[in-house]
Amino acid sequence: MKIAVLGLPEFPLGKKNMVDGRLNILEDLIKPSKTTYITNEYLDSARVKDADAIICEKEAKLDLVIQDLEVVENRIERLPAGEEKNFSSRLKEILEKNKCLIEENFSEEEKKTLINYNLVSIKPIFFVDKNENKPVEEIMFESYYSSGMICFITGAKDKELKAWPIKKGATAFEAAGAIHSAVQQKFIKAEIVSYDDTVKAGGLNQAKQYMHLEGREYVMQDGELLNVRT
Structure with missing residues (x-):
């Protein structure tokens, strides 16, 4: 962006x-192999x-x-x-x-x-307002979200943990396309778990009880962890 x-x-x-x-x-x-921010x-x-x-x-x-x-x-x-x-x-x-x-x-x-x-x-x-002396990182974060964008997250142990930019209101199918067109073409279902549930459970594997399967029309929520079944 x-x-x-x-x-x-x-x-x-x-x-x-x-x-x-x-x-x-x-x-x-x-415990990913690397972490990639937007x-x-x-x-x-x-x-x-x-x-x-x-x-x-x-x-x-x-x-x-x-x-x-x-x-x-x-x-x-x-x-x-x-x-x-x-x-x-x-x-x-x-x-x-x-x-x-x-x-x-x-x-x-x-x-x-x-x-x-x-x-x-x-x-x-x-x-x-320059008189508020907001930190640059805070301005970057707030300006991104005020522009109608959100993010979703992919990752697993020993794999890349990555935040992806999408527009607010984007579907799971569109999120798959943000990852790669090949992932979108082979889309079957989206495994979704919220950030809060992942933290509450203590990890991604522990959060499987909170995971839900969604179709291509599911509207993504900010910070959700996504795994696309292909």
């Missing part, structure tokens, strides 16, 4: 592991259009608004009178109130239209 960072000059850019304390606890219980790429403000989401210091919010306002105003000038021009004018009114577009409610049809506008303030935005 690519996340642009605005207004936080000390924030480390580039590809960084998103440290998840749950993996550290599972590591002690499961990796996100943090971009500078010049690459905000390339980002999937944004971390924005509150005082830098205006930069996003101005950038989108310029795009919308240029669009309005080019468009003939009609529905699309009216919609663009509505966007302009929102932005002129110093609001990011993500803060406004749009219909599903309007959201589809907005995809073609290539605007930055419609992306998921995690606002940071």
Whole structure:
């Protein structure tokens, strides 16, 4: 996942592991051969259009608004009178109130239209108050989850323990595809156990009593441990 960072000059850019304390606890219980965290790429403000989401210091919010306002105003000038021009004018009114577009409610049809506008303030935005002095690791973790993402976990003793990124609402079948297309194609059933049950039981083998078999339409929950039967 690519996340642009605005207004936080000390924030480390580039590809960084998103440290998840749950993996550290599972590591002690499961004894894997290695542990792999989710990796996100943090971009500078010049690459905000390339980002999937944004971390924005509150005082830098205006930069996003101005950038989108310029795009919308240029669009309005080019468009003939009609529905699309009216919609663009509505966007302009929102932005002129110093609001990011993500803060406004749009219909599903309007959201589809907005995809073609290539605007930055419609992306998921995690606002940071620099005066709170939040640790970087905490900002990374919270911004990831605020963007509509969750994770699931795979692993076993002497094998890799790994967190995988998926969108909130993703199915077990889609989670299998995140692992590998070949795993998805051979999907039969998903063995699922929650993180909490695994910790409560004292390990993955001990947690088998809590394990449940699910089909491809099962909606994954954050932090669940997954084994795909193929």
